[in-house]
Amino acid sequence: MSQVTTTDLYEVTMALSYLREDMRAPATFGLFVRDLPPERGFLVAAGLEPALDHLSRFRVGRSDVEEFAEALRRPAEDLGPLLGLSFDGEVRAVPEGRLVLAGEPLLEVTAPLPQAQLVETYLLSLLCHQTVVAAKAARCVLAAAGRPLVDFSLRRAHGPEAGTTAARLCALVGFAATSNVAAAARYGIPAAGTMAHSYVEAFGSEEQAFRAFARTHPGPVTFLVDTFDTDRGVATAARVFRDLGLGPGCGIRLDSGDLGALARRARGALDAAGLPDVQIIASGGLDEYGVDRLVREGAPIDVYAVGSRVGVAADAPYPDAAYKLVEYDGRPVMKLSPGKVTAPGRKQVFRGPGLRDVIGLANEEPPEGTEPLLRTVMRGGLRTEPPDTLAAARLRFEADLAHLPEEARRIRSPVAPLPTVSTRLTALTTVVRHRIEVRTGSGR
């Protein structure tokens, strides 16, 4: 399917109109999240790499024009001006892995108006969900407090592509592994996975199943122990581990029931069997809330596998994100729609210590002791630097996380830092609002 036509039709109607009206002056659009979802103390910038891939390949081909024409029920000739259009603009963006807050642009696109408009939908479809999934996964990292996490989200993500994206985002925020083989190969992430309940059922007995598994997979193995009765499953696993002389690197997985209580009993049984090195892995409906509860109650769980709820960011599956025109032909613009007022002008986010951020104008002097978050990552439609690596993004994430205030790190009722707005941006907003109100007669 063409990435170019995977877009809202209105981008096409508008771009066509801009071309007809000869409105090709540079426009800047800012992509930002208006308000953080409930129960979020931060978001994580994510999705930039695929976004830049998209922009660098963007070119309206003949078959795209035909699809657009069909959608508009017009002859393809009417859409001639779109043919061959590619993206040769500039992108300033927050690198992946950095923490972002409400109102902070994740990305600003500056390009001739028709181009900057046409790429809106696809950019939103990449950055919106990746940002919330990365944030959800990051909260799991906070909850696990140093214990390894494994991504099990593929099966319930919104399709195989979304699942593979989720695996990448989990790795970006520090997960130890993913169950998704394709994602592991594509992104260089360790893969993890052992057996399902069906495996035990197919053999009919846990002992037969565990022994067969160890025959097929020499070396450390993990046994799923809750297919019938967890305590007995643990005992069977312990017996097989001992019989086969296994121990270090091995594990048992609990996937149902009261994970804390079962883990305590399992730990006791394993230790009593002389298997202190066998790890306990917990899964089954977990996300940061479940992990946090288990960690706080001191459950002897060594590894947490999280899936469904994290891959879809279940309690905040989309952000209140927008891609808004902030400047056209050198003129700052804004909208005044109720509840959706935007701030005009090209922006920069100045990050102070403890994520005390200032949202200002792109050409402002950085306030003392702050660091600008947005970098120029594309110029003339070309990347300004080689593709980013997951490892680099992960380091950025870890560095920002280390400075996140305690109240924003909380799993329950976190309080996000609130960026302030620079004097210059506030002044510009006032001027532009006044100018629009005078011209349109609104606001009186």
Added chain:
Amino acid sequence: MSQVTTTDLYEVTMALSYLREDMRAPATFGLFVRDLPPERGFLVAAGLEPALDHLSRFRVGRSDVEEFAEALRRPAEDLGPLLGLSFDGEVRAVPEGRLVLAGEPLLEVTAPLPQAQLVETYLLSLLCHQTVVAAKAARCVLAAAGRPLVDFSLRRAHGPEAGTTAARLCALVGFAATSNVAAAARYGIPAAGTMAHSYVEAFGSEEQAFRAFARTHPGPVTFLVDTFDTDRGVATAARVFRDLGLGPGCGIRLDSGDLGALARRARGALDAAGLPDVQIIASGGLDEYGVDRLVREGAPIDVYAVGSRVGVAADAPYPDAAYKLVEYDGRPVMKLSPGKVTAPGRKQVFRGPGLRDVIGLANEEPPEGTEPLLRTVMRGGLRTEPPDTLAAARLRFEADLAHLPEEARRIRSPVAPLPTVSTRLTALTTVVRHRIEVRTGSGR
């Protein structure tokens, strides 16, 4: 990316073990949703067409084996038995568009155990989210009570592929159009879309923007009227419509604020301007709850556009779905994990009038006055019939919806019909449970 390796690693470890142990007897797995999400009176079977595409193309190639080996940190030679494995099994499934209830298999796969196991994750990743998104969209159709709906979900869906899937599902349950051009082309859905706030802002005045839009797009147009001040926007739109002699087929779109109140004022203004044929389209954070409220308060809104919340099924973004082994080598199996007990054996769903369903065994006589839901759609790895059409799925959806009881159709606190279990399935479950408890010593 390979569809074959887009799977959980444990499918591979298990399949390899089955091959090594020569466990290639036929296995049946059932894919079902254990419990409906809160606020759902039904689900809609969806995702079968791509699932059958996947199965008919499934073949483990050399590069897949290499990815698997890398994930397992083993030499590719160890995985030799997997090379060339394809799917040549049978699939019985509920056709897309039919309503489904808790515990009812959406699909049953019967194939040699390694094959049936290997395809688990990908099938789940297709059917899980499609079923919940289709159900969410179906509830919008109920709420709109006959008014046309438009899908605007692409930008906030979980990636471009998920957005395109959502467009198809919205069409499947009766939406009139989608904003997604690629989905429109691919699935033969009407495309819809007009202008964004940025369009108005780029011109600086609504009047100039509307006139330019009409110049580019001769014929009926829709103007977005809430960029600055909605009442004034409506007045400007009315003036432009009249000046240009436009009316029937045209519309205005409201995208913010109190949509009901704004629509009433807009309707009054349009009627007073002699434009009774100009339609009012509402958008902005709507899903079935918002549409229901507006319809109940009698808002004069002609078309509803729903997006973010529907495309991600925001309040139920994943179902409690499972793919469980129910029979192996002619022997019915089940698991007894706490809270996750499954029923053994190959099943059929017998649909009675008013969705009074009976879940029974596949080889049972249908109870009088019922219709079996699962059909054999694949045999020997080949489809038994030509690919289904969206139109046929939509007809099935409409037919089932017409029989859905009133309490399941409710938008707030719906009550789903609860399938009953046939005497034969209940008896089999008792026997199998007893057999397992005796053998494993559990349940005592």
